Amino acid sequence: MSSSHAYPHEPTGVETRKLGFWVFLSTEILFFGTLITTFMIFKGSDFPGMKLTDVYDIPFTSISSFILLMSSLTMVLAHNALEANDQEKTRVWLLATAMLGAVFLAGQIYEFTEFYHKGFELSTNIFSSSFYVLTGFHGLHVFVGVVLLLALWGIGQRQKGLTLEGGMNLEFVALYWHFVDIVWIVLFTVVYLI
Amino acid sequence: MTKIIEPSKQSNIFRRPSSETGIWSWITTVDHKRIGIMYGYAAFFFLLIGGLEALVLRIQLSQPDNNFLTAAEYNAMFTMHGTTMIFLAIMPISAAFFNYLLPLQIGARDVAFPRLNALSFWIFIFGGAFLYSTFIFGTAGAPEGGYLAEEVGWLGSAPNGGWFGYQPNAGMKYSPGTAMDFWAIGLQILGIASLISAFNFITTIINMRTKGMRFMRMPVFVWMTFAVSFLLAFSLPIIAIALFYVTFDRKFGTSFFLVEGGGDPVLWQHLFWLFGHPEVYILILPAFGIVSEVLPTFSRKPLFGYAAIVFAGFGIAFIGFGVWAHHMFASAISPVAQAGFGLSTMVIAVPTGVKIFNWLGTIWGGKLKLNTPMLFSLGFIGMFVIGGLSGVTHSIVPADTQQTDTYYVVAHFHYVLFGGALFGIFSGLYYWFPKVWGKMYNESLGKIHFWLMMIGFNLTFGPMHWLGLQGQVRRTWVYAEETNLQFWNIVVTVGAFIIALSIIVFMINWIFSKRNGEKAPFDPWDARTIEWTIPSPTPVWNFSKAPEVRALDDFWHTKYTEDEEGRAVRREETDQILLDLEEEGLNPSEHIALPNPSYFPIVLASGLPLLGYAVIYKSIPLAFIGAVLLLIGGFGWGTEPLEEEIHEDSDE
Numbered sequence: 001m002s003s004s005h006a007y008p009h010e011p012t013g014v015e016t017r018k019l020g021f022w023v024f025l026s027t028e029i030l031f032f033g034t035l036i037t038t039f040m041i042f043k044g045s046d047f048p049g050m051k052l053t054d055v056y057d058i059p060f061t062s063i064s065s066f067i068l069l070m071s072s073l074t075m076v077l078a079h080n081a082l083e084a085n086d087q088e089k090t091r092v093w094l095l096a097t098a099m100l101g102a103v104f105l106a107g108q109i110y111e112f113t114e115f116y117h118k119g120f121e122l123s124t125n126i127f128s129s130s131f132y133v134l135t136g137f138h139g140l141h142v143f144v145g146v147v148l149l150l151a152l153w154g155i156g157q158r159q160k161g162l163t164l165e166g167g168m169n170l171e172f173v174a175l176y177w178h179f180v181d182i183v184w185i186v187l188f189t190v191v192y193l194i
Numbered sequence: 195m196t197k198i199i200e201p202s203k204q205s206n207i208f209r210r211p212s213s214e215t216g217i218w219s220w221i222t223t224v225d226h227k228r229i230g231i232m233y234g235y236a237a238f239f240f241l242l243i244g245g246l247e248a249l250v251l252r253i254q255l256s257q258p259d260n261n262f263l264t265a266a267e268y269n270a271m272f273t274m275h276g277t278t279m280i281f282l283a284i285m286p287i288s289a290a291f292f293n294y295l296l297p298l299q300i301g302a303r304d305v306a307f308p309r310l311n312a313l314s315f316w317i318f319i320f321g322g323a324f325l326y327s328t329f330i331f332g333t334a335g336a337p338e339g340g341y342l343a344e345e346v347g348w349l350g351s352a353p354n355g356g357w358f359g360y361q362p363n364a365g366m367k368y369s370p371g372t373a374m375d376f377w378a379i380g381l382q383i384l385g386i387a388s389l390i391s392a393f394n395f396i397t398t399i400i401n402m403r404t405k406g407m408r409f410m411r412m413p414v415f416v417w418m419t420f421a422v423s424f425l426l427a428f429s430l431p432i433i434a435i436a437l438f439y440v441t442f443d444r445k446f447g448t449s450f451f452l453v454e455g456g457g458d459p460v461l462w463q464h465l466f467w468l469f470g471h472p473e474v475y476i477l478i479l480p481a482f483g484i485v486s487e488v489l490p491t492f493s494r495k496p497l498f499g500y501a502a503i504v505f506a507g508f509g510i511a512f513i514g515f516g517v518w519a520h521h522m523f524a525s526a527i528s529p530v531a532q533a534g535f536g537l538s539t540m541v542i543a544v545p546t547g548v549k550i551f552n553w554l555g556t557i558w559g560g561k562l563k564l565n566t567p568m569l570f571s572l573g574f575i576g577m578f579v580i581g582g583l584s585g586v587t588h589s590i591v592p593a594d595t596q597q598t599d600t601y602y603v604v605a606h607f608h609y610v611l612f613g614g615a616l617f618g619i620f621s622g623l624y625y626w627f628p629k630v631w632g633k634m635y636n637e638s639l640g641k642i643h644f645w646l647m648m649i650g651f652n653l654t655f656g657p658m659h660w661l662g663l664q665g666q667v668r669r670t671w672v673y674a675e676e677t678n679l680q681f682w683n684i685v686v687t688v689g690a691f692i693i694a695l696s697i698i699v700f701m702i703n704w705i706f707s708k709r710n711g712e713k714a715p716f717d718p719w720d721a722r723t724i725e726w727t728i729p730s731p732t733p734v735w736n737f738s739k740a741p742e743v744r745a746l747d748d749f750w751h752t753k754y755t756e757d758e759e760g761r762a763v764r765r766e767e768t769d770q771i772l773l774d775l776e777e778e779g780l781n782p783s784e785h786i787a788l789p790n791p792s793y794f795p796i797v798l799a800s801g802l803p804l805l806g807y808a809v810i811y812k813s814i815p816l817a818f819i820g821a822v823l824l825l826i827g828g829f830g831w832g833t834e835p836l837e838e839e840i841h842e843d844s845d846e
Binding site for chain 2: 007008009010012014016017019020023024026027028030031033034035038041042045046047048122123125126127129130133137151155
């Protein structure tokens with residue numbers, strides 16, 4: 001790393017990897033934007049068969065949403081712990097975040113199975129298709145996040161522990177995790193509440 | 195001589211690749227120049243394939259009621275021609291220019307993320323191979339009431355729903371078999387490659403500029419790369435989601451775009467063109483950038499209205515997101531929408547016109563040197579104006595309704611994408627040839643190439659304007675003898691073969707000049723931008739020492755000053771400056787650390803086509819192998835430092 005740092009650049013103030021990551025997140029907005037728009041279009045249209053309102057379980061989904069939101073808190077705690085260079089606390093909070101994420105995923109799998117048994121299948125109607133693709137796409141993001149968190153936790157077991165430098169470090173995983181959480185707030189509102 | 199670091203022998207999970215020559219050095223390279231060259235050759239290979247497909251189409255259309263191709267084969271050929279030229283030829287050849295030139299023009303040692311750069315390249319290669327594997331594995335069945343199954347053949351076993359895959363025609367009912375799945379998933383994979391490179395270039399331009407390279411001192415080519423990267427980053431997610439829907443419709447029984455299931459085929463058109471129109475600017479803006487570099491150099495004048503050209507480029511990119519429905523005037527959209535999109539289409543001609551006048555202003559009163567790059571740039575202006583004007587005619591909704599799906603439209607977009615984008619690309623290929631290979635190309639062969647291509651191009655696409663207005667319909671494999679369309683169709687076919695001849699001249703020139711051409715000086719064109727201050731061919735480390743930029747066209751100001759009347763006068767000390775630059779460029783005085791090669795980009799990329807096959811054949815084992823490759827690649831990548839520790843050479 002040494003010499004490339006010596007190479008002079010016009011300063012912009014944002015670290016290169018973080019900037020690249022923000023650009024990545026900005027395109028993610030368009031991914032979800034397109035999915036949400038499509039869902040909204042089909043939500044208002046006439047379609048035969050079951051609606052989500054026939055099957056959903058708001059209290060259950062609210063609890064799992066709450067769990068996902070809490071995982072953002074534990075993520076912040078992990079980040080704070082690492083800034084204070086408390087390796088053990090960092091690992092604990094990382095694991096907690098991953099576990100909360102996994103609980104949310106389990107909830108989503110349970111929910112999908114319930115809906116499926118009630119006859120609300122992927123190809124039942126246009127509404128069920130857009131529901132499963134939209135929330136499934138988000139679930140995939142949560143899954144990737146959990147894998148990243150566990151990978152970080154694993155790397156944290158090394159002698160050297162975690163740092164806020166180099167590669168895919170905790171800060172980027174945290175940015176990603178918060179982003180996935182914020183998207184869920186929008187999805188929960190659009191899909192279940194409106 | 196140099197102090198490039200040697201890879202260390204540290205204990206990683208996998209040993210670091212270390213070869214500097216031979217095939218492995220190319221497979222594991224993260225050098226932006228090598229990646230650029232590989233992009234260029236791969237894209238040119240696909241350009242040749244796409245060209246062959248076009249020739250096959252033209253042979254079929256040279257006679258009325260011809261039976262050289264069956265309808266099924268014709269459908270497959272025009273679909274693959276369009277898809278190949280857009281996604282596998284012109285986009286990656288632009289990526290070749292971005293890769294090679296961007297760091298050089300902003301004075302950087304590499305892009306912001308060298309390994310991501312290699313990853314985009316390999317994903318592109320695997321995506322292209324995946325798409326073309328349809329000729330081996332793909333099946334295109336016969337829809338009910340359509341052509342007969344035995345007419346399909348191996349040539350027809352490719353995607354056949356047109357490059358914009360309109361629904362429900364491209365759905366399972368009318369396009370049975372797996373061919374359109376190869377199309378949808380292949381484009382998905384190629385899209386990932388472009389997205390990653392967009393992140394990379396945006397970050398590079400914002401953060402890797404050398405000292406003094408402020409935004410308003412960047413070469414126009416860099417600006418256009420910047421605009422294209424934003425277009426890619428914001429338009430590709432839309433098509434990615436739309437392609438997801440297509441795949442779900444075809445493989446998992448949903449009906450996002452099928453009326454019978456409550457879906458909406460026009461939604462596909464909206465999503466596709468919301469991507470598809472910005473895509474048009476993704477294809478043309480790089481050529482705008484190249485031409486804006488070539489014209490000032492060969493006119494020996496600064497670019498006229500630099501700021502206007504830059505802002506017009508971004509104006510085009512921005513308005514480009516608001517004109518998509520002019521592709522859909524014949525579809526079910528409301529009159530209000532038609533009027534609105536007609537207007538926005540007229541508006542986008544304004545920044546484009548600004549650019550044209552700026553280029554004319556650049557040439558005006560200049561001492562023109564008509565070398566091959568300049569000829570191609572001038573040809574570009576002429577041809578692009580014709581294509582642009584016929585484009586404006588499409589903003590008149592009633593006229594457009596008449597022209598939709600006729601050869602008039604085919605003529606229009608070939609004037610923009612061939613006469614525009616491809617002429618610009620050839621201009622750039624000749625212009626930077628000496629910088630890349632350190633040899634000069636053959637000027638006479640270059641000029642023969644230009645004139646053959648100019649004549650062939652106009653013979654091919656000029657007559658299509660009136661063929662279309664006479665009613666020849668696009669994408670139809672025969673026309674009846676009574677329609678009297680035969681004469682101009684023969685002319686068009688002859689023109690297409692003249693283009694093929696010109697490409698052969700180009701290839702001969704390239705191969706022989708690369709091997710036996712005269713040695714190129716490092717600044718053969720007396721150019722203006724800083725990539726010409728370093729030796730030809732570019733050394734691995736680009737700049738021996740970070741250049742410091744003091745003005746727009748910095749290199750020109752280093753060489754020239756102005757007399758009282760504002761004429762450029764060569765400085766007395768220029769010769770000495772140039773000698774010093776060359777000496778310094780070849781012999782860096784400080785230690786240079788470059789990013790090490792890596793296996794992981796290609797490992798990671800190789801997982802994607804396997805996942806693609808897994809979806810097509812609904813195969814869990816394939817999905818598992820693909821996911822494992824992604825994981826190995828990702829994990830190895832994450833644990834491998836970009837640069838190893840530095841081992842000082844003993845001779846220092």
